[in-house]
Amino acid sequence: MGSGPLLxxxxxxxDASSGMDQVGHILVVDGKIAAVGQVSQDQVPDGCQTIDAAGLVACPGFIDLHCHLREPGFEFKETIASGTRAAAKGGFTSICAMPNTEPPIDNAAVVDFLRFRSQAEASVKVFPIACVSKGRLGxxxxxxxxxxxxxxxxxSDDGDPVYDATLMRLALAYSLDLGLPIIDHCQDLSLSGxxxxAEGAVASRLGLDGIPAAAEESMIARDIALAQLTGGRLHLAHISTAGSIHLLRQAKDRGLRVTAEVCPHHLTITDQWVLGGVGKDAGAAGPFSYDTSTKVYPPLRTQRDVDALVQALAEGVIDCIATDHAPHDATSKQCTYEEAAFGISVLETALGSTMQMVHQGSLGLADLVHSLTVGPAGVVGPAFDGLASLNTGTPADIALFDPDLEWVVDPQEFQSQGKNTPLAGVTLRGQVVATFVDGKMVYQSETSKTGAAS
Amino acid sequence: MTLPNAIENQIGNGIENAGAQADLEITAVPERRHVLDLDDFSRPEINALLDSAKGMAEVLGRDIKKVPALRGRVIVTLFYEASTRTRISFEEAGKVLSADVINMSTSGSSVEKGESLLNTALTIQAMSVDAIVIRHPHSGAPYLLARHLDRVGIINAGDGMHAHPTQALLDLFTVREKLGALEGLKIVIVGDVLHSRVARSDIWGFAKMGAQVVLCGPNTLLPLDLLGGDGGQIPTELASVKMDTDLDRAIQDADVVMALRLQSERQHSGFLPSVREYIRRWQVTEARLTRAKPGVLVMHPGPMNEGIEISSSIAHGGSSVIEEQVTSGVAVRMALLYQIANQGR
Structure with missing residues (x-):
């Protein structure tokens, strides 16, 4: 990836890794950060490309611990090429690919395949997550x-829990000396049925089978106990309930090596969106009810859960935001709610929707950046060293975004093949302007092409 | 084929009279594109529909049950689930109004070749159909059609556990015919309310008309979240609905007792210890019915499990209006079809 110098x-x-929050300049030479903050004129090489970023935020590129690139096996839903283009558009420079592919990522040959394909086609850095169990069979x-x-x-066996408690115990114990976390898809299948x-008033009203919060919480309680038993590293994927936060808080207070992520949709929208007409007349179900793009696991929950999740993120109890980007083909969603596939296409709306918390004053902008950079890097550890930082000498993975730009979500403009978002037509405030990986611009917004760059 | 003059005249007169009468009765019903559930009906709209159904019932009582109100209109019934009364009732309703009614069942159709619900419906729409009556095992299926079809009226004939609005309207009609008014009545719905689309629509219908609805059954089969659960907005119309596990208490002073079908698989999937215990606690029996108001109406949406949710003597006794419900069904569906299949005229 050759790229010229950039200012x-x-x-x-x-930069949450250093605590920097100031107006200044970033100089990139040879794909690395050469200077940050103050940049003297004599440091700038001849022919250096300059981007006027006044009014914009520059931060380390976002890191996503949880996305589904669907390749190999489900290229009609997403590919490494399309998924990483979507990531770049969302400001993400490093993403972790979940292994529920076909074949699943359960042996080194598939990891090699993913690496090989990523080198050829990916716009951003792709890190494979491998299966806990052979064939994801548990x-x-x-x-x-x-x-x-x-x-x-x-x-992780994400998409399915490690249902056998003994196998989960063994996974936590065996992986200890490898230093890598077990990412836990928390779902008691007998309770989720x-x-x-989400089980509750809306599900009852719509006559849809509900998933109780206890389906997530009972699994979290089990696995926290197993983390205590083994001393293993447990990372809770996509937590969604107020009760889960209670359990997480307790586990952290007890000094266990437990971390957790939360998804943008669980931080911002509720099960009322399944009834539809949010922001309009919520009184009656109508043709806009049963919008299958709201179907996701864990399910969208209540405002009480949303409030608890936002608070826990602000307090640092939840370690990071992860997208659980789950693209689907149109057919998988153009059907009844029961038939529809679980999952939301998130990468391209992640910043805009989570900025809502910043604009509402419930989360600081620096805290949001932390939860998209340093937070996820810390969960994984050494593999991400230097990727969540703008320190001199680190790779120039940078997200540049306009925190106030308003835009209307149009799934047809997504880079992702997955157009499945409940946010279609919704106005978000906050948009990525450009994304750099190792100093190379991998995305630039249409609006900025005419203006800022020179 | 030639008909004797007398009969021809009779048909002719019938058509003219009924047509005029039907138009007179129905002009008051507000415009509506689809019938998905009763939650978006207002009390005046329900009243107007029941009034119009009364006119239709009069047509059904005639010697020659045929009026031209929907002549040249095409109605497709699209049933993904078994049905006797609802399907025949819609077909009869359409035919009495002179619509051409095409019944599509999923067996023998492209559905067996894996055609999706939406594509099947789009195909039907492309054949210049005026209304689709759909029954589907998945909640919300009619909403999917309503969102994606732009030239056809959709009538929900039962979707999953969600709604069965035409059944609820015929229940309202039956009670109004028998007891005069709906406001202030105490309606007890007993049984597997949780899985019952009939109950869900009846709750909306009776509550909107100002009746007091009490849901009764084991806690495992009551929709406890419908009226509670955290964060959920409870529609104000449902604020007066109550739940009670004790049928002897719930049935006190009831004006209407409606028993719901208990499916035997509820025992196997653990909702009930046994059908035997269910019978002991929740069967509508003569002894229990003595606690209700004199003149209480006993209803059942059918098909019945006599001897389980309702004793045989009650099902066929003097309080039962179960057959009247079926008769009302045709009239109510005539009123609905007249309105929905006549759009864009």
């Missing part, structure tokens, strides 16, 4: 050491 001028620079452990050596950064949305 980003006059941005508000937020019976025998995968060859974790070989997977780690091949480049896997964590283990045929559920398609």
């Amino acid at each position: 980003i001028k006059g941005a508000r620079i937020i 019976r025998e452990l995968s060859e974790m050491e070989e997977l780690a050596s091949a480049g896997a950064v964590a283990f 045929n559920g398609v949305m």
Whole structure:
């Protein structure tokens, strides 16, 4: 990836790794940060490209611990090429690909495949997550050491829980010396049953089978106990309920090695969106009810849960934001709510929707940047060293965004093949202007092309 | 084929009279594109529909049950689930109004080849159909059609556990015919309310008309979240609905007792310890009915499990209006079809 020198001028620079939050410049030479904050004229090489970033925020590129690139096996939903273009548009420079592909990422050959394809086609850095169990079947452990050596950064059977408690115990114990976390898809299948949305008043009203909060919380309680038993590293994927936060808080207070992520949609929208007409007349169900793009696991929950999640993120109890980007083809969503696939296409709306918390005053802008950079990097550990920082000498992975720009979500403009978002037509405030990976511009917004760059 | 003059005249007169009468009765019904559930009906709209159904019932009582109100209109019934009364009732309603009614069942159709619901419906729309009557095992299926079809009226004939608005309207009609007014009545719905689309629509219908609805059954089969659960907005119209697990208490002074079908698989999936215990606690029996108001109406949406949710003597006794419900069904569906299939005229 060759790229010439680059000077980003006059941005508000937020680097949660160093605590920097000031207006200044960033100089990039040879794909690395050469200077940040004050940049003297004699440091700037001849022919340096300059970007006037006044009014914009510059920060380390976002890191996503949880997305589904669907390749290999489901290229009609997403590919490494389209998924990483979507990531770049969302300001993400490093993303972790979940292993529920076909074949699943449960052996080194598939990890190699992913690496090879990423080198050829990816717009951003792709880190594979490997299966906990062979074939994601929940019976025998995968060859974790070989997977780690091949480049896997964590283990997860995401999409399904590790349902057998003993296997989960063994996974937490066995992975200890590898230093990689087990990412836990928390779902008690016997409680979630045929559920398609959060159990509660809306599900009852719509006659849809509900998933009780206890389906998530009971699994979290079990796995926290197993983390205590083994001393293993447990990372809770996509937590969604107020009760889960209670359990997480307790586990952290007890000094356990438990971390957690939360998704943009669980921080911002509720199960009322399944009834539809949010912001309009919420009194009656109508043709806008049963919008299958709201179907996601864990399901959208109540305002009480949303408030608790936002608060826990602001307090640092939740370590990071992860998208759980789950693109689907149109057919998987143009059907009844029961038939529809679970999942939301998130990468391109993640910043805009989570900025809502900043604009409402419930989360500081620096805290939001932290939860998209330093937070996720810390969960994975050494593999992400230097990626969540703008320190001199680190790779120039940079997100540049306008915190106040308002835009209307149009899924047809997504880079992702997955157009499945409940936010279609919704106005968001906050948009990525440009994204750089190793100093190379991998995305630039249409509106900025005419103006800022020179 | 030639008809004797007398009969021809009779048909002719019937058509003219009924047509005029039907128009007179129905002009008051507000415009509506689809019938998805009763939650978006107002009390005046329900009243107007029941009034119009009364006119339709008069047509059904005639010697020759045929009026030209929907002549040249095409109605498709699209049933993804088994049905006897609802389907025949819609078909009869359409035919009495002179519509061409096409019944599509999923067996023998492209559905067996894997055609999606939406594509099937779009195909039907492309054949210049005026209304689709749909029954589907998945909640919300009619809403999917309403969102994606732009030239066809959709009538929900039962979707999953969600709604069965035409059944609820015929229940309202039956009670209004028998007891005069709906406001202030105490309606007890007993049984598997949780899985019942009939109950869900009846709750809306009766509550909107100002009746007091009490839901009764085991806690495992009551929709406890409908009226509570954290964060959910409870529609104000449902604020007066109550739940009670004790049928002897719930049935006190009831004007209407409606028993719901208990499916035997509820025992196997653990909602009930046994059908035997269910019978002991929640069967509508003669002894229990003595606690209700004199003149109480006993209803059942059918099909019945006699001897389980309702004793045989009650099902066929003097308080039962179960057959009247079926008769009302045709009239109510005539009123609805007249309105929905006549759009864009």
